Amino acid sequence: MSGGGVAASASVSVPASVPASVSAFAPASAILTPMPAPPSDVAVIGGGPIGLELAVAFRQAGVSCVQFEAGAIGSTIAWWAPGTQFFSSPERLELAGVPLVTPDQAKATREQYLGYLRSVVRQFDLDVRTYERVVGIERTETGFRLRSVRSSHGVGGPEDNADATPRHAGPETRTETLTDTRRIVLAIGNLHRPRSLDGVPGVTLPHVSHYFAEPHRYFKRRVLIVGGKNSAVEAALRCYRVGADVTLSYRGEAFDPRRVKYWLRPEIEWLIEQGRIGWHPCTRPVRITPEAVTLAPVEAAEPITTVAADDVLLLTGYEQDPRLFEDLGVELMGDARAPRHERETMETPVPGVYVAGTAVGGSQRRTRVFIENSHVHVERIVRAITGRDPAFSCDAVYASLEES
Ligand SMILES: Cc1cc2nc3c(=O)[nH]c(=O)nc-3n(C[C@H](O)[C@H](O)[C@H](O)COP(=O)(O)OP(=O)(O)OC[C@H]3O[C@@H](n4cnc5c(N)ncnc54)[C@H](O)[C@@H]3O)c2cc1C
Numbered sequence: 453m454s455g456g457g458v459a460a461s462a463s464v465s466v467p468a469s470v471p472a473s474v475s476a477f478a479p480a481s482a483i484l485t486p487m488p489a490p491p492s493d494v495a496v497i498g499g500g501p502i503g504l505e506l507a508v509a510f511r512q513a514g515v516s517c518v519q520f521e522a523g524a525i526g527s528t529i530a531w532w533a534p535g536t537q538f539f540s541s542p543e544r545l546e547l548a549g550v551p552l553v554t555p556d557q558a559k560a561t562r563e564q565y566l567g568y569l570r571s572v573v574r575q576f577d578l579d580v581r582t583y584e585r586v587v588g589i590e591r592t593e594t595g596f597r598l599r600s601v602r603s604s605h606g607v608g609g610p611e612d613n614a615d616a617t618p619r620h621a622g623p624e625t626r627t628e629t630l631t632d633t634r635r636i637v638l639a640i641g642n643l644h645r646p647r648s649l650d651g652v653p654g655v656t657l658p659h660v661s662h663y664f665a666e667p668h669r670y671f672k673r674r675v676l677i678v679g680g681k682n683s684a685v686e687a688a689l690r691c692y693r694v695g696a697d698v699t700l701s702y703r704g705e706a707f708d709p710r711r712v713k714y715w716l717r718p719e720i721e722w723l724i725e726q727g728r729i730g731w732h733p734c735t736r737p738v739r740i741t742p743e744a745v746t747l748a749p750v751e752a753a754e755p756i757t758t759v760a761a762d763d764v765l766l767l768t769g770y771e772q773d774p775r776l777f778e779d780l781g782v783e784l785m786g787d788a789r790a791p792r793h794e795r796e797t798m799e800t801p802v803p804g805v806y807v808a809g810t811a812v813g814g815s816q817r818r819t820r821v822f823i824e825n826s827h828v829h830v831e832r833i834v835r836a837i838t839g840r841d842p843a844f845s846c847d848a849v850y851a852s853l854e855e856s
Contacts, residue, residue: 527606
């Protein structure tokens, strides 16, 4: 991308309180590239939908932008099971004013949306450095120096969490690239690692996963699913329909209408009522073996039942890896550990460091930040940096709505 200047009103000062070096992830063996190119105006970390929308807005505003994505673009969506449909309506997922047209006027599937993301990148000729993971950020006189390494997949998802190497280091840390920038936007998402069921024997067995894979693989398998929100319910329905013998274990007494989509709830409730899907409310797994899962009441230790299972899906949600925020000195707030930021500008208390997209929400127990109510972050950041609105309109009405 060609580098135009930002508006004169936009100035960046960097606080003395920020540590001079926030490069906690440096592998000792890394070979440093001698000199980075001249600084860009902005570096966007993350090539998910919101990071890409920001990159379009910067391009159109003449702001020079370098963008890093640890995997392929949209890598969070790429790890969903094939054929997964968005819960959000297509028009709410549109980026930078580019229509998202589905062939059947239904909600977009994972595949359709990934195709859409590719077309957005091509249409605006975005220069995303894919398979390039930011592993450290240092303060410089004019802004920040990013250290990135080659990476074989995005942050989060089954491949990332199967890595034995420390998160952010990635498996391929042999060469390292330095990039200077005046500002940073962290659009890193928040589904980086599964919520762990600490202390449950057997959680690391090979037939236990936090990720619902290609449904076909569950044909004629006994599948025990732990969870009771959208992902668990959807996986239960899809496994049932491919011919699996499905049982659900859920902490709650019943499905919460605020956490299970209104079109999924009657289906799962009916199948449970009919005895076609097994149901153990108010339970939690206390032991997993290669053949079975032992369940106990949520509030008691004494097991109440053992369910035979060939596959175990622990669909109890995901958490954000906050290390880039922590290392930059951005305060993390509340139980969700959400990065502190100014609502009107999305700038964190560390001048020049912004946050966008679902990264804003931290590790949300109940998801409140989605793609549709994140478009407005793009508008706020572009306005804060350039003093102007983006060339496309970010439909602010979605910002105040529940996902649908
Ligand atoms: C089954 C399922 C269904 C869902 N349905 C919906 C839905 O209907 N509507 C909705 O809005 N949301 C839905 N979501 C959530 C959806 O995935 C997020 O809303 C969406 O991906 C957020 O976009 P984003 O750009 O904020 O972040 P992400 O898409 O998560 O993008 C962040 C990107 O940053 C990259 N990254 C992170 N750290 C680094 C680093 N250090 N260096 C380089 N790159 C990095 C990651 O690899 C990732 O690609 C669903 C999630 C699941 C699991």
